[in-house]
Amino acid sequence: MRKGWILLLLITVVAALIGGCSKDNTKKDPSSGTNNEQQAQDSISNTTESTPDDEPQANNGLESGANQLLDMTVIQSGTFGFADQTGKRILASVEESDRGQLESMHTAIGNSGQVVTVRYVSSQEAGENDNGRQTAQNFDNQAGELFEVQDGTAKPNETYFLISGAELNQKALLPVTDSREDQVPVDDSVKEEMKKSKNRDVQNVWQVAVIGEGQPIYLVQFERQGDEMLASLAIKTEKGLVFQDYPAKYDENSTWRVDDGGLVSPEMFSFLFAAKTADGLLIGVKWMGAEGENVSFLSQSGNTFHELDKQYGRYMSPI
Incomplete structure (x- = not known):
């Protein structure tokens, strides 16, 4: 008799579990206002939309025509300078309002499109022998902002335009x-x-x-x-x-x-x-x-x- 009651209890529990599983399982998630089934579907849709095959068309700027263009803000924020006799330093003339950008200027371009990497060093004061000429011969005597050429060699005494390295899209440059x-x-x-x-x-x-x-x-x-x-x-x-x-x-x-x-x-x-x-x-x-x-x-x-x-x-x- 005791075994019969136990068996009956087990049957009742199993039946309750089966009944619970067969009910509508689309109860809304109170934290998001969407149901679980919709969340799963949205997850599948989002995964499909961001597949590697689709992403380059929207995000690969180097390949899209629009992103092979020079951003004109590069010109607005850049500054000019000239190279010394070795081509390893550039002395720039910088407006007072632009001095906060010196540390971010990592690129110099000139000499028909030559690009070199530069690093800001320090301000240079005018020397006693400064003759006022902005030339390689007077480089060490002129006042200005001193940059060191790190990658490549600038053409001695040439004018260069210095900009933030992150801003230059070299695919926009034409020989x-x-x-x-x-x-x-x-x-x-x-x-x-x-x-x-x-x-x-x-x-x-x-x-x-x-x-x-x-x-x-x-x-x-x-x-x-x-x-x-x-x-x-x-x-x-x-x-x-x-x-x-x-x-x-x-x-x-x-x-x-x-x-x-x-x-x-x-x-x-x-x-x-x-x-x-x-x-x-x-x-x-x-x-x-x-x-x-x-x-x-x-x-x-x-x-x-x-x-x-x-x-x-x-x-x-x-x-």
């Missing part, structure tokens, strides 16, 4: 090939296009460089019209020439630069670097004169260029 010494003949059709664009005859034109796979940069001086002078840099694009104009008043000694004799020449122009941006090309232009070098950035917008506010002047006379 710049100097073609001044090659004296490449400029096609008559290009000269005619220049003439029509400015409605004035061309006095001289030179190919000074090539960007990327074969995009020429021309320097052109147009014929004088009274006292009105015009020189331009022109970039050949698929849609035609894009100009950066440099108008000036004629002076037989100093029209554009001191002691230029009213002429421009290809020897005056070289380039820091060129890069792709969301609006078009960005080109760092170096214009050498009798007393030193002026550096500016040309930013393309449609079929025109404009100069950015970020500029640099190196007093180097006598060079």
